[in-house]
Amino acid sequence: MTAIYKRELISHYGTMLGWAAGAVLLGFEGLFLWYVNFTGGYAQLHYSLSYLAMVLLPVVPAITMQSFAGEKRQKTDLLLSSLPLSAYDVVLGKFLAALTVVLLPELVMGVYPLLLSGVGPIPVLSWFGGLTGFFFLAAAAAALGLWISSLVENPALAAALSLGALLLLYFLEPLALYLPTGAGATLAFFLLLGLLLGLAAWYFSRSRLLTGITVILSWLAVLLVYFFRQEAFQGLLPRLMGALSPFSRYAGSFMVGLFDWGTLIYDLSFAALFLHLTRENLEKRRWNA
Amino acid sequence: MAEEKGMVIELKGITKRYGAVTAVEDLSFTLDGAGVYGLLGPNGAGKTTTMNILTGILAPTEGRVLCDGLDLLEEPLSVKRRMGYLPEQPPVYPELTPREYLSFVADARGCDRGRRAAVVSHALAAAGVEKVADRLTGQLSKGYRQRLGIAMALVGDPELIVLDEPTAGLDPLQIGEVRTLIRELGEHHIVLLSSHILPEIRVVADRVLILSHGKLVADEATETLTQRTESGVVHLLTVRAGERELRKALAGLKGVRSLRLERGERPGTLDAELRAKDDVTEAVSAALMDARIPVTRLETRERDLEEVFRGLTEEENNDGDL
Numbered sequence: 001m002t003a004i005y006k007r008e009l010i011s012h013y014g015t016m017l018g019w020a021a022g023a024v025l026l027g028f029e030g031l032f033l034w035y036v037n038f039t040g041g042y043a044q045l046h047y048s049l050s051y052l053a054m055v056l057l058p059v060v061p062a063i064t065m066q067s068f069a070g071e072k073r074q075k076t077d078l079l080l081s082s083l084p085l086s087a088y089d090v091v092l093g094k095f096l097a098a099l100t101v102v103l104l105p106e107l108v109m110g111v112y113p114l115l116l117s118g119v120g121p122i123p124v125l126s127w128f129g130g131l132t133g134f135f136f137l138a139a140a141a142a143a144l145g146l147w148i149s150s151l152v153e154n155p156a157l158a159a160a161l162s163l164g165a166l167l168l169l170y171f172l173e174p175l176a177l178y179l180p181t182g183a184g185a186t187l188a189f190f191l192l193l194g195l196l197l198g199l200a201a202w203y204f205s206r207s208r209l210l211t212g213i214t215v216i217l218s219w220l221a222v223l224l225v226y227f228f229r230q231e232a233f234q235g236l237l238p239r240l241m242g243a244l245s246p247f248s249r250y251a252g253s254f255m256v257g258l259f260d261w262g263t264l265i266y267d268l269s270f271a272a273l274f275l276h277l278t279r280e281n282l283e284k285r286r287w288n289a
Numbered sequence: 290m291a292e293e294k295g296m297v298i299e300l301k302g303i304t305k306r307y308g309a310v311t312a313v314e315d316l317s318f319t320l321d322g323a324g325v326y327g328l329l330g331p332n333g334a335g336k337t338t339t340m341n342i343l344t345g346i347l348a349p350t351e352g353r354v355l356c357d358g359l360d361l362l363e364e365p366l367s368v369k370r371r372m373g374y375l376p377e378q379p380p381v382y383p384e385l386t387p388r389e390y391l392s393f394v395a396d397a398r399g400c401d402r403g404r405r406a407a408v409v410s411h412a413l414a415a416a417g418v419e420k421v422a423d424r425l426t427g428q429l430s431k432g433y434r435q436r437l438g439i440a441m442a443l444v445g446d447p448e449l450i451v452l453d454e455p456t457a458g459l460d461p462l463q464i465g466e467v468r469t470l471i472r473e474l475g476e477h478h479i480v481l482l483s484s485h486i487l488p489e490i491r492v493v494a495d496r497v498l499i500l501s502h503g504k505l506v507a508d509e510a511t512e513t514l515t516q517r518t519e520s521g522v523v524h525l526l527t528v529r530a531g532e533r534e535l536r537k538a539l540a541g542l543k544g545v546r547s548l549r550l551e552r553g554e555r556p557g558t559l560d561a562e563l564r565a566k567d568d569v570t571e572a573v574s575a576a577l578m579d580a581r582i583p584v585t586r587l588e589t590r591e592r593d594l595e596e597v598f599r600g601l602t603e604e605e606n607n608d609g610d611l
Contacts, residue, residue, distance in 0.1 A: 082372065
């Protein structure tokens with residue numbers, strides 16, 4: 001894994017991409033600090049990070065687009081597959097290198113309270129909490145970007161798809177406001193979700209029995225809740241969408257000065273899921289390529 | 290064939306299907322001990338698929354690859370540590386220098402930091418890329434990139450070196466150098482080399498494996514194969530004569546292996562395909578003149594690779610007749 005990590009870092013910083021990503025994050029953070037804290041007169045530096053989350057939307061796809069799509073395009077994926085590296089080594093090496101590109105400007109941001117201490121008292125803990133939350137948010141976004149990069153062969157397409165997916169996650173909560181809030185609509189959504197779970201079971205197992213059991217059990221669970229706790233379904237869909245988006249979770253916790261372990265664990269789980277799916281993609285290519 | 294390294298690679302009943310298409314079918318062979326093994330076949334014969342399976346890049350649909358008894362699918366990392374593979378297109382990173390690139394490969398192959406610089410220098414020197422070691426790979430010529438790919442396969446001195454068309458894109462001088470390098474490597478390593486160029490395999494390989502339509506149609510010492518295929522000159526004639534008359538005229542020629550006759554396009558003509566050990570153009574002309582047989586066409590050509598393959602495939606299908 002360290003071999004991949006080091007090679008990725010050389011690529012990120014050798015092509016200026018890493019420097020450009022760092023400059024963009026630092027430049028925009030400076031701009032937001034000036035706008036929110038200096039012009040707005042707030043002492044809470046972490047407010048500015050809520051705007052910086054938006055900058056991740058183009059920055060993360062720029063960092064991750066080459067990760068697998070670029071390897072496939074220049075045929076270096078064959079080298080990686082022939083080296084004594086597991087698929088997890090490759091995926092984690094690339095993931096950690098992408099995170100390093102975000103971490104380095106964050107380390108610079110870490111000294112801001114020191115630089116600004118002359119201006120007045122600054123709530124330091126919420127600033128570092130905000131930076132931690134931002135790092136985990138970037139981790140979730142990077143894992144999604146890596147997964148998308150592993151699906152396609154064209155890095156530009158990977159970037160466009162990642163940007164689209166992150167935009168969707170970013171606006172998931174406001175978009176969910178347009179969803180119906182009635183219990184019936186929520187029931188229909190969960191039944192559909194049960195069907196999708198069944199499709200996933202079929203995709204991974206090719207077993208009709210397992211697919212059938214998955215669909216029937218998930219439908220049974222949904223119907224039981226619907227008939228015995230119907231009120232729980234009321235307005236659940238918009239709430240759920242908000243809870244699913246790492247951006248919404250981040251805005252609802254770290255941006256209001258809360259250090260929310262639940263959000264960190266959610267981001268880690270989100271990242272772990274997509275890293276695992278990326279690994280599955282690499283393994284699948286070995287069998288089907 | 291030298292026997293300094295005792296690695297044994299066995300492919301047992303390998304089949305690879307892509308949907309309805311079968312790329313290789315029931316392929317079995319053994320690479321036993323140091324030497325250069327040539328994998329020969331026309332484009333689309335399944336050479337690259339075979340090499341990708343052998344190096345663990347692809348999993349076979351059926352069958353197993355064993356390295357000293359270890360199953361490649363069950364112990365991929367320990368087996369891959371002993372292999373170096375140059376795919377058809379050298380897998381290089383344009384943003385890295387050759388030295389950085391080879392250092393990455395050495396690191397990935399488990400070479401410790403203290404030894405890495407020496408291992409990289411050795412590979413750079415062996416493949417002749419020292420001069421450009423610190424230039425960006427993206428700025429290198431195709432030939433240098435190909436040589437860098439060869440250097441990559443040599444990093445860490447793996448026991449099995451797999452080279453897919455290693456001389457593609459090289460100039461004649463470089464081709465000669467690479468062939469010499471391959472022969473040298475074959476003294477201490479198992480080198481599996483693929484090519485669709487028969488002379489190339491003849492020059493460097495100790496043993497030749499021939500693939501045709503995903504099947505192994507020959508597996509024999511290069512010398513034996515050379516004897517079977519080298520003396521191949523084909524004469525194509527069109528004459529105005531009867532079949533018996535022509536056979537009688539050519540009957541006394543030395544070195545003729547076969548004569549196949551077909552009715553010609555024009556009335557009263559015959560098309561003949563005469564296979565001989567050596568070029569017998571002059572003898573054929575003289576015999577036809579002596580017999581006063583008018584000749585409207587006399588072409589001579591070497592047996593090309595396709596013909597060799599066709600011959601071997603036909604032999605495979607009709608081995609009861611051999």
